[in-house]
Amino acid sequence: xIKYRLICDADHEFEGWFRDxxxxxxQADKGLIDCPCCGSDDVRKAVMAPAVARRxxxxxxxxxxxxxxxxxxxxxxxxxxxxxxxxxGDKFPEEARKIHYGESEERGIYGEASGKEVKELIDxxxxxxxxxxxxxxxxxxxxxxxSSKKLN
Numbered sequence: 001x002i003k004y005r006l007i008c009d010a011d012h013e014f015e016g017w018f019r020d021x022x023x024x025x026x027q028a029d030k031g032l033i034d035c036p037c038c039g040s041d042d043v044r045k046a047v048m049a050p051a052v053a054r055r056x057x058x059x060x061x062x063x064x065x066x067x068x069x070x071x072x073x074x075x076x077x078x079x080x081x082x083x084x085x086x087x088x089g090d091k092f093p094e095e096a097r098k099i100h101y102g103e104s105e106e107r108g109i110y111g112e113a114s115g116k117e118v119k120e121l122i123d124x125x126x127x128x129x130x131x132x133x134x135x136x137x138x139x140x141x142x143x144x145x146x147s148s149k150k151l152n
Contacts, residue, residue: 008035009042014069036073074133081131085110093117100126 002020007013012035018024027033031041085108088095092111098104110131121128
């Protein structure tokens with residue numbers, strides 16, 4: 001495995017792991033690498049220094065930057081779902097099953113489900129994923145936000 005520092009056309013830096021340099025080249029040529037901050041697929045390798053021990057302060061700064069980048073990516077994912085999927089509220093388990101069993105049109109949905117309901121859906125083979133990151137001011141509450149879209 002090889003780790004590259006990558007940078008997008010908007011100057012967001014992030015890291016990517018690849019089997020070897022040919023794997024990076026293949027994915028880059030096909031536009032399969034995208035920026036976790038802005039979604040751009042115009043990504044290139046950034047200048048890298050050899051791995052050397054760093055002072056603790058620099059390590060903390062880098063970890064804080066990574067955390068900030070991850071938070072932005074989570075917000076982008078949540079915003080995408082909220083703009084492109086149908087909100088079905090607490091009817092999520094029922095609607096997800098209808099889509100899974102072909103009783104309702106195939107579409108992206110999101111809503112709430114309890115932990116028990118989520119487990120039952122997974123046990124039935126319904127493809128769901130948690131919807132990350134509550135918006136500021138929202139409470140995560142006892143329900144689990146989730147999204148569902150039948151994958152081909």
